[in-house]
Amino acid sequence: MKNKKIIIGILLSISIICFPLLSISKNNTSYPLNDEEYKISMDDFSKICLTPGENETMLNFCWYDTNPDGNSQIKIWEKYGDIMFYKGLKNELKDGFVSNKVTVKNLKENTTYYYSYSNDGIWTKPVKFKTKSFKDFNFAFMGDPQIGASSKKMNSHKDGIEKDSFNWNKVIKKSLENNDDISFLVCGGDETNTIEEKNNIEKAKISNIEYAGFLNPNYLRFIPVANTIGNHDKDNENFCNHFNMPNTSHLGETKAGGDYYFTYSNTLFLFLNTNNLNINEHKEFIENAMKKNTYMKWKIAVFHHDIYGGGIHNNDKDVKELRHKLPYILEKNNIDLVLCGHDHIYSRTYPLKNNKKNSKGIVYITGSSSTGSKFYKHIDKTKNYIKSKYDKEEPTYTIIKVSENNIIITTNKVNDDKSIDNKIIIEK
Structure with missing residues (x-):
């Protein structure tokens, strides 16, 4: 153990x-x-x-x-x-x-x-x-960019997309300037805001422009990005057409795609499409990936819905169903860390096992908005499984350093680089 x-x-x-x-x-x-x-x-x-x-x-x-x-x-x-x-x-x-x-x-x-x-x-x-080191490595985690969400507060869709794309570029720039050995980015879902609809020409056009905004930063020409399928992405074929994910599966599939995984150094990354609530499919996917990668020391799961988050989605029907069924599978497969989005409020849990604090449990981190395109109001009462929470309307990003013996996690505000949480160290 x-x-x-x-x-x-x-x-x-x-x-x-x-x-x-x-x-x-x-x-x-x-x-x-x-x-x-x-x-x-x-x-x-x-x-x-x-x-x-x-x-x-x-x-x-x-x-x-x-x-x-x-x-x-x-x-x-x-x-x-x-x-x-x-x-x-x-x-x-x-x-x-x-x-x-x-x-x-x-x-x-x-x-x-x-x-x-x-x-x-x-x-x-x-x-x-x-390319960076194939042994010890760093990656940056960003919560929901949701390019185009600012349009509701702007004069036009174009203005909102330009604003969000500018801020998406800014958060990538900031993470790379302060951590120049980053191997790749991980995005927690809702890459864009508008769902492409087959018979709605206007929505299809806006969705295309939002993806152009997401892909606009020149950093994405030389820094890989691993994207999670969010609820704004799940029914949009633009997601699977713009991104070339490795080891894709039909398990957990929606129109945007299914679960996928990759390995880097000593770490297995499991990306789950939690818009698909068929837990047995996610279980099969995780077990298949684990069997093919038994030599990996660290296991990190990434999915959009923050089942242990601190925001307004906490009592959503789909989130409650995932919280009821998914943690057992993650714990059984010895997942070390879970990264999520969805609530646009940063939070970090205690190590959890069987829905209780346990030093041998899993730490769940929910990313805030990385672009500031959309924030939700916080809930007054913090759940007892949350160790740290930051609900100010300021964009944030997280740097995760992986080595043989530990994972070190820091989270900062984009605008002034000040930390919003203590440094977290997971040892094994």
Whole structure:
């Protein structure tokens, strides 16, 4: 039984010479110099998105174009290495776009690469990125960006999307500036606000623009992001068309996709689509993933609905059903940490087992809004399973450092970087 406790090719090629790279400044990582340089391009649906691959040596890519013919292609190379070509799959969509998905393999740690992708038959300008350590690693966790939710308070959908996209860029920028060795981002769901409806042209158009806003930050050209399916995403095919998730499953499936997992170093990440309330499907998915990855020391589950949160969703029917059935499965499979969204209020539980405080239990963390696009009012009475809560209307982000012997968690406000909770250390 685990003993766990909480202690509060060749010379780049002609194309590199001809095309400028994204600017690189601090420690080989690209950063806009300041927020004023952030350019909003809501009409560009072709921006590529990186996602963690099946393991740390792999990387998934996804992008839109309008060419249904030929192959989806990525070329990738080291500065003085040979160019490697990877082909993937095209999926022709009903709105005239084509979703391209490619997986790159055999990456090395702490190595600088360049990649280019075929966009409507033309190779894009090369982008530079650097892999991080394949042993000890860090990742950033952000709660609901919900791009477009600010539109209700603005003059138009466009104004709201631009505001939220700007703030989405800001939180990524802040997390990378203060933690330049981040391997990837994890997003707690509700990436966008509007559900695409088959026969509603206006909603479909707005949903596309919201995804353009989510994908607009240049950081997403070189930092992978692992997204969770939220309640605003569950019925939207844009989710599975824009993101190339690894090890996808039909278990836990809605229109946006099902459960999926990946490994990184000594850690298994399990992403559950908790919009699907079939607990037996999630149980089967978790057990299958565990059987294939018995050597993983740490297990982190990520899903949208915060079953032990501190906000207004606490008594929702779906949340209560998940809270009644899901923890037993997580505990039986020795999950160490759970990351959620949904309530737009940060909270952290005591270690919980059998719905009670237990030093050998699971810590549940709910992320607040990472963009400030939407906040809920807090509930007056804090639940007895919550150890820490922050309900101010200020965007936050969480940095999680994983090593052989511990997981260290810190959560800060975006605007001034001040901590909102004690440093949390999970040891095993």
